[in-house]
Amino acid sequence: MSVWDDIVGQQPVIDQLRALAEGDQADLAQSWLICGPPGSGRSHMAKAFAAALESPDHGLGDEPTKTTQQVLNGTHPDVRIVSTDKVTIGIEQVRELAAACEQMPSTAPWRIIIIEDVDRMLERTTNVLLKQIEEPSPRTIWLLCAPSAQDVLPTIRSRTRILNLGVPSNEDVQQFLERDEKVDARTAARAARLAEGHIGVAHMYAHNSQVLADRDELIVGVLGLQRASQAVMLADSLNASAKAQAEEEVETQAEKDEQEFRRMNGLGPEERIPADLRGAYNALAKKADLKRRVTRLTRDVLDRALNSIASIYRDVSVVQNDAEQSVGLVNLENRSAIIELSVRLDREGAIERMDAVATARRRLAGNGNPLLVFEALFCALMV
Template identity: 35%
Template sequence: MDSAERSGAVGHSVWFQVVGQTEAVAVLRAAAEAGKSIVDESGSGAGMSHAWLFTGPPGSGRSVAARAFAAALQCASGTGCGECPGCRTTMAGTHADVRLVVPEGLSISVAEMRALVQTSARRPTGGRWQVVIIEDADRLTEGAANALLKAVEEPPERTVFLLCAPSDHPDDVPITIRSRCRPIALRTPAPAAIAEVLRARDGLDEATARWAASVCGGHVGKARRLATDEAARERRAAVLRIPLHLRRLSDVFDCADDLVKTAEADATEVSGTRDEAEKEALKTAMGYGGTGKGAAAATRGSAAAIKELERRQKSRATRTQRDALDLALVDLAGFYRDVLVTATAAGATLNHPDHATEIAKAAAAWTPESTLRRLEAVLACREAIELNVKPRIAVEAMLTALHYG
């Protein structure tokens, strides 16, 4: 975050949410101003594009940057002031001309994308632009990507597509789409920048903000969860106890059970209440359980819709469970990486500085070769789960490898 963004004048702008991305913010600000000149017919609009691809490591704020850019495009002044109705409604997710696509399941379907493309072709109803933000664009199915490609190739005059994809898998976005997007590459924010935004935005004390920023691996959302959620801190502590507590083979199965059940519990907590509310709302809309003429037909007709909803909810729960488990595996990989750093006296910053004592103990007990094998086992587990291997099988195989070294 630069000095201008820290000042009171800009502190409430939409760009304040984009942590540690000075270069990217400068490009996006210039583009938003160029976009205003197009709408106002006061300039050529040089620097503005109709399709953008935001890439960056997990936690770098891809979707946050995309939403801030969308707000700046809708801003009355074209600066992303954060105060006008266009900025406020966009950042709150209620702007009529800004659509956010968040894949809740394992992929974005062709039907969903076709409907979105049709909607995006309309002229803005109240804003300056029709903006479509697609989080995790790497999850587009082939059919969905083809549907999007047609819109990106010949975009409506006042429509902007903002795609987000992780930097370790940008190739999952088809080259035909990538080649038509202007790239915005984000980087891992520095701990100091993360700590500052936790203090300024979330009101955290300096010690807590600095601790969370030092152990989050550059992930702003994770830093906030660790700083504000005791359950998240307890889950992290439980994961980091694993490496030095695999003394017996039976410990492998106990730890695997804990990891998988915790991920399942997280998925249930996130989607359980929501699933039931969605189902009841659909039944009411379809006239399910009603009485009188036509009630029986309505009940029969709603069965297929309810079945489709349950399928989507199951896919969402699977995705949520995988994401929760992956967060634990990232912490575990960070521990073994820290052991290698300590054993080789590399001098690099630790991912888990608050566990330096345990890390030093492991570095003294294991050879660098065995530590590297353990790290590779964690990374292999992450890949296996992404390839649809049953989580319990993948986790048990990983922990067995960790036990034997």
């Protein structure tokens, strides 16, 4: 099974990176910026490229090598993966990487550092990174991931080789979901359509009926907005749901982290933590870190909600421009209400509501109060 098999809808980029990994790596660029919209698989592409560079079989064997498994699982000693479930990537993380990359790789051809969501870095943190990618250490490769090149400082993007990923088609995402025998074709098709090319969201819709039900409830609520009181209630419901989803995900991840900690240290499920491991164990469940994780994940849920809301007015515009046969509707289950709304709204009104969604997104990004942001948005969407 190839390391590229789980990359969805990005064949041109796969062909390019595969050729580089299998060819002469003497002149390989050492700083890369992998760009793509949320859900396009940019971090998966970075890991697959890293595995292809490090593994003796370039990740193409019938069975994955130990090296390939370690890279994809994030446990290879020469491949560091920086991700964050906080709002930003801290400067200390990058300084630690800068020190580590001065060392030559221990077992593999390259020391590779993958930074997911490099756009989450503050400018002072990015300046630390800049010094490293300007003059990379020998045998070190930096793989940076961001939604677009415009989301990182010009000084960064000018010193990296840029790869742009596209939005996977619904058909590609559906086929990917159908590889899981637990997902039937109908569920896969609906999840792919509603996710609009976001692989992670499609996977969530296909496997989590509650998240899908929350989306359905949101769409119906927005389509039925007529009074300010409805707007206030819908905003409150959405924020409560987002926080609950985030808390549940953080709790689930915390349990997995504890289980992995116990496994790595040879401890049973109920075994007492030895004194010499207590500090490391307590660090897994620091209240401040857990709170930041919930904040970050709540924002992700709300951002997904904004995408769902925007899809309503995308569908309205499709109907108004008689383009349903060519591009289809996202919210097909709500077709009757979409058509009705397309009559009540003129084209300018649909565009104004898309602008209102964009304004809400900017306010959230600027740390606006989520409840107030959505109250204002829903009031602006009333017809």
